Amino acid sequence: MRRMVSAIVAFVTAFWGLAAVAPAAQASEAVPFSVPGQEVVVGCGHAEAAVQVAWGVGSLSLRYRLRDTAADGRSPVLRISAVAADGTTADHVFDDGTVASARTAGEGFGPWGGEDDWNPGTIGAVASLTIKVSNGTTAEGALCTQHANLYNWSRLGLRNAYEKEGAPYAWGGEGPGYDCSGLVYASYDEVAGFPGWPVRSAQAMYDWARTHTGQDRVYAQQVPYSELEDGDLVFYDTDGGDDGNITYVAFYAGDGTVFDAQLGTPVGRHADWVNFRVGAYRILGATGWTA
Structure with missing residues (x-):
């Protein structure tokens, strides 16, 4: 952790x-x-x-x-x-x-x-x-x-995710195989200066994003679907219910696609599951030092 x-x-x-x-x-x-x-x-x-x-x-x-x-x-x-x-x-x-x-x-x-x-x-x-x-x-x-x-x-995390294209799906995997949140977790973990995700699962990432919107070293900015940009994290309830249960997370990759780790297919670009979206967030932050 x-x-x-x-x-x-x-x-x-x-x-x-x-x-x-x-x-x-x-x-x-x-x-x-x-x-x-x-x-x-x-x-x-x-x-x-x-x-x-x-x-x-x-x-x-x-x-x-x-x-x-x-x-x-x-x-x-x-x-x-x-x-x-x-x-x-x-x-x-x-x-x-x-x-x-x-x-x-x-x-x-x-x-x-x-x-x-x-x-x-x-x-x-x-x-x-x-x-x-x-x-x-x-x-x-x-x-x-x-x-x-x-x-x-988010944009830096997406760049690292792209380097994992073709990797196998693996439940709970953070490399060399990945599940959906494992791909997000591992891709951010490789960003220089990023202090690390405090959570691991898609549900926990969503809960963290909703409650950490104040500008900080790492924080989440909610993004309207009409303003999605490459790298934004999109959260889904793939069970199709209306209970807000988050079962999936993916990087938005532009033009109605996401970059993710889906069961039964290698890591890569896939169609966005628009009907199952629950929310989208951009992960931002700041660091500083005195010379």
Whole structure:
């Protein structure tokens, strides 16, 4: 059993300096997303950046704001990089043409900026963002630097699942054969930095997702079926009842298909059992560190 992830948000906030942006407080200043997104504040010293991201299939929506919280003669600096599932990276280019945006020291809040359909260099489906905030430019002498990564864990898990295509079905298997939840469990377990599923069965995964929607190091975001993206987890009651009993889980794989481990067939892409759906969730999260 992997270690539990409940109550990690307190540790994240205290140790890494990450905090959720209060959507209500930002509503008058932020450009709202058409779909729910991740919202974090990253900062050190008197430098602070608020960053919002809403994940898309081939691109994402990005919003950011840089702030100097007190005059200390040093400018806050923000850098954002996109990372694909295979590790390919590309920097965000700000309006001034640089990859590191700096506020003039003492200017306080900057305006919100961003892009609606950002996929720098068409690197493929962006799976995570790396955010770097410094209190001071290189010329001024940075007093500190804070890093954060925002993850679409579901997309990273799907990439690992694809590598298991053709593996046999095995009840309770987590490799080399797999059952439905075993494929999900093992695929996430191979994601670098993922702290591990706290549960194992399809029912337990569903119960965990429903009760862990607060933004944390690992959390679940409920997704409408009309907005399913590659990697989202779809849960099913294949018994056909209406009691909410979860008997199956699969990765959504686009175009009405799922990637899963079904009884009697090798791991691979299959038709989505639309009539048996109970709910869908995207697994997201954040980590951070101070340099």
